[in-house]
Amino acid sequence: MATVAHNGVSERIWRRFTAAQRLSRFVVYLVIVAAIVLSIQTIEVIPEFLADAPEQVADLFARMWPVDFPYYPGGVHDALMETIHIATLGTLLSMVLALPVGVLAARNLVPFAAVNLAAKLVLVSSRSVNSLVWALLFVAIFGPGALAGTLAIAFRSIGFVGKLFGEALEEAHPGPIEALTAAGAPWTSRMTFGYWPQVKPAFWSIALFRWDINVRESAVLGLVGAGGIGMVLDSALNLFQWNRVALILVAILAVVILAEVAVTQVRRRIL
Amino acid sequence: MTDPATVAKTLPSDPFRRDVWPRVAAGVLVLYVLYACSRLDVSWERVQTGLENAERFFSRLFPPNFQRWDLLVKGLQESLEIAVLASTLGILLALPIGLCAARNLMPPWVTWPARLIVVMARSFHPVIVAIVFVKAVGFGALAGTLALTVASIGFIGKLFTEAIEEISLKQVEAVRATGAPFASVLAYGVLPQVFSRFIGFATYQLDSNLRNSTMVGIVGAGGIGGTLFAAFQRFDYDFVCAILIAVITLIMIGEVLATAVRAIFIENATLADLLRRGDKMRRVRHSEDD
Numbered sequence: 001m002a003t004v005a006h007n008g009v010s011e012r013i014w015r016r017f018t019a020a021q022r023l024s025r026f027v028v029y030l031v032i033v034a035a036i037v038l039s040i041q042t043i044e045v046i047p048e049f050l051a052d053a054p055e056q057v058a059d060l061f062a063r064m065w066p067v068d069f070p071y072y073p074g075g076v077h078d079a080l081m082e083t084i085h086i087a088t089l090g091t092l093l094s095m096v097l098a099l100p101v102g103v104l105a106a107r108n109l110v111p112f113a114a115v116n117l118a119a120k121l122v123l124v125s126s127r128s129v130n131s132l133v134w135a136l137l138f139v140a141i142f143g144p145g146a147l148a149g150t151l152a153i154a155f156r157s158i159g160f161v162g163k164l165f166g167e168a169l170e171e172a173h174p175g176p177i178e179a180l181t182a183a184g185a186p187w188t189s190r191m192t193f194g195y196w197p198q199v200k201p202a203f204w205s206i207a208l209f210r211w212d213i214n215v216r217e218s219a220v221l222g223l224v225g226a227g228g229i230g231m232v233l234d235s236a237l238n239l240f241q242w243n244r245v246a247l248i249l250v251a252i253l254a255v256v257i258l259a260e261v262a263v264t265q266v267r268r269r270i271l
Numbered sequence: 272m273t274d275p276a277t278v279a280k281t282l283p284s285d286p287f288r289r290d291v292w293p294r295v296a297a298g299v300l301v302l303y304v305l306y307a308c309s310r311l312d313v314s315w316e317r318v319q320t321g322l323e324n325a326e327r328f329f330s331r332l333f334p335p336n337f338q339r340w341d342l343l344v345k346g347l348q349e350s351l352e353i354a355v356l357a358s359t360l361g362i363l364l365a366l367p368i369g370l371c372a373a374r375n376l377m378p379p380w381v382t383w384p385a386r387l388i389v390v391m392a393r394s395f396h397p398v399i400v401a402i403v404f405v406k407a408v409g410f411g412a413l414a415g416t417l418a419l420t421v422a423s424i425g426f427i428g429k430l431f432t433e434a435i436e437e438i439s440l441k442q443v444e445a446v447r448a449t450g451a452p453f454a455s456v457l458a459y460g461v462l463p464q465v466f467s468r469f470i471g472f473a474t475y476q477l478d479s480n481l482r483n484s485t486m487v488g489i490v491g492a493g494g495i496g497g498t499l500f501a502a503f504q505r506f507d508y509d510f511v512c513a514i515l516i517a518v519i520t521l522i523m524i525g526e527v528l529a530t531a532v533r534a535i536f537i538e539n540a541t542l543a544d545l546l547r548r549g550d551k552m553r554r555v556r557h558s559e560d561d
Contacts, residue, residue, distance in 0.1 A: 021540075024542045036359050043356065044412050044413075049409030050408060053407050053408045089311070133499070140503070216394075227311070
């Protein structure tokens, strides 16, 4: 707040933020603008390719039409089902694996900072590796196929489910737990009757949310050989069978929309 | 006054009695898992041979090989450029689309097309969108940028719409009552109410774009992903390890920066505050952090 003399009367200028706050915001804006300018200057854009783009897009749609629907029963259906199995099994496995890690990460349940930190490290590393990278690793270990895909989905989801589950546990109301402790309840009873009923809705809602994401993610895992519809997509792309690519894209779109509708319905009915 | 005896009668005999349906659901789930495992050819022998492979694989992964660091730096730089430009473009495009999709401000004939765009943009994984853009604009960073722009439109558009639909209309009405034009209603009635949430998901999207920009290279859309995939296919596992370490470091730095930006804009922290209380910053993380 500065005081300025105005017509002989000193007047206060009210400002919402302090100078330090304004400076901090300015620094953020400056960094953002600098990053954008630098990126535009250095990004590699090949002008010939860009000039060619409208023609290529037209060509793409011309090749995609007509969509090869007759191919669906023989070539796409099984792969699509496999994708859904990968997403579902992966989510289930991640829930089983994330439960203990989430419990260990919750500060009110496990009062040892070192354990909390170790659990959080597991969660962060699970989230920092993209599901495609997890898929590459598991393909190298287990060979191409749905097993690698399922494990990739599961390991990528542990971090997500475990983090949100741990936060739900930390937000649980301490009243019921204190009551149980006062009644002399053992640890297992405190967990099943104190914490679990409080975090149950959050847990199922996290699982549903993640399943929805996993349906989308499992569709691309096949590009690196981890099973599902992505493998069919990959071979159609390599053979330039664009009308089959169009069919696969339509199939993925349908499944993703159905999954979203299913999740919304289940959430409304049960949670 | 109710007599304790009648109260006891109205209570269920066993207060902890379980419902039947969760058990049925659990049974169905177990059956499904067995069925799906049989379909996916998951067997114990495969897991066992896999564990043997894993041992060999991990021994070749270490120690990481940073000899081709110039390739690594070039890839990371391209990934960063893709993430920055895609976030910028995506946010710029998502704001008007998200605004048009808000049911409390716009008529239905405007919201429906806008909602359709957002749903379409959200439906496909960025890597699949990248395939289409690689065909359209050729191999390279431009395809990746456009693919992630589409992903950003989907995510920011959806959340921005939801944020606007939850605002209090009182301020909007007050600004309108002064005879303000529509632009002023937006600038003084709507945007201040959604600004902090906007910062939340904009930083989240930058973070998410950074993660995906390291992946779109798998289909030839620029960034470190191409290098990673090539190294994998040539069984250069020690270089793979080096790339993974670099990518994870980049993503973690991105996450720290995103948290700092959120603290500055949402909690009104200063740069000095951030250096002093690294601990407090952790609280402002976005709950939808992925």
